[in-house]
Amino acid sequence: MQLADVRAAEAADATTISRLLAESIRGSYTEILGEIPTRRLISAQCALPRIRAEIEIPGGAPGWLGWLVATGPDGTLVGAAAGGVPVPGEGELYALAVTPGARRRGIGTALLTAAGERMRAFGATEQRVTLPAEQDPSLPFYAHQGFVPIGVTRLHRAL
Incomplete structure (x- = not known):
């Protein structure tokens, strides 16, 4: 398992x-x-303008908790995640990505954990994610993290 530093983008x-x-x-x-x-x-x-604007939202927007990034030992950005708490009690993971060469080294788990901690700090008791496809390649990762289906492409877990 590779250790990654996770910080706000x-x-x-x-x-x-x-x-x-x-x-x-x-x-x-x-x-x-x-x-x-x-x-x-x-x-x-x-879209770069969108991501740039989301990073620079002063103080965040209602329900938006921002972007997190993971960096490898050499400081290179190897993963990113974004999330928020759009509905009281429900954390929502909007994005989670790890560079292909750094996958299966704990980086996705570190980002998911950090996002969950942020969500919990804002009152979330569960974490949800919507996947783009039924046969989503990330399903095994999310199942391993304790997520269960609540719809065809929607998953959740308790925080």
Whole structure:
């Protein structure tokens, strides 16, 4: 297991987060969803102006807890996650991505744990995530983390 430092994202991280998310979506969903839907998903989720604005929201927005990043031993950004508590008691994970070469080393778990701690600090008693596809390649990861289905592509776990 690789140890990763998890911290709040900074403005200088926006470009790397955007690229990391796009690479992760492209690699995970092109075969499942097809080229056009995958491009749409990347366009919606990975737009640099959007990520930059989300990082720079002063004091956060109602329900938004921000972006977290994980860095490897050399300081390179190897993962990112975003979440919030849009409904009292319900934490929502909006994004979680780890660079392909750093997967299965505890980085996703570290990001998920840090996001959960933030959510719990804002009153969340459960954590939810919506996946883009029924055959989502991240299902085993989330199941291992204690998430259970509450819909075809919606999962949750107690915090």
